[in-house]
Amino acid sequence: MAEITTAEKRTVSVDSPSGGLSTRDLILVAVLLAAGAVLKLTVASFLTFGGMKPNFIIAMYALAVILTRPRIPQALVIGLIAGLMCQLPLLAATPLANIFSETVGGLVCGLAILVPLRFGKVDANPFATTFVTTIASGYAFVAFLSVANGIALPAALAAYSVMVVGTAVFNAILAQILVVPLRAVLKR
Secondary structure (H helix, E strand, C coil), rough: CCCCCCCCCCCCCCCCCCCCCCHHHHHHHHHHHHHHHHHHHHHHHHHHHHEECCCCHHHHHHHHHHHHHHCCCCCCCCCHHHHHHHCCCCCCCCCHHHHHHHHHHHHHHHHHCCCCCCCEECCCCCHHHHHHHHHHHHHHHHHHHHHHHHHCCCHHHHHHHHHHHHHHHHHHHHHHHHHHHHHHHHCC
8 A cells, every 4th residue: 555645735825816805804804793793792782872872793894895895796795794693692683684784785885995085195985985884784774674564664764864874973983993003904
């Protein structure tokens, strides 16, 4: 019986030659989504104001998309994964609604990062992208609830407007603040 020995080296590329997300990008997405879940479980309860609670998962997946700049289908999958994470028992307020809303948010986020919003040295894209992502996700969530519960859509949208816009402003400010140190650390 002959032994076959090979000295193959296995390497993992940090950069993706195919235009997809690199291993480093995937790790960043996973860490940011996990951070969003932990923040939603802990800090969000303390920041509740007038029925509004920040959704750190949206802010973190928007930040992940902003920092990794994935292709549109990849951004959509990042949103889908965020929505699936929201189905975990401690994170799920409404079953299935987040799968739809975060997938919509991921798509919108992937499109929004394509719009350059630079004013001198200030890059306003993180603020604007996170704001429109949260608005899209929030109203998709409300639309899902409206259809699922047989509530008139205009009434549901009006009832949740303050909460959706308030959360969008909070998330946008958070992302704009966090993107600067994260870009410095990641050298992006």
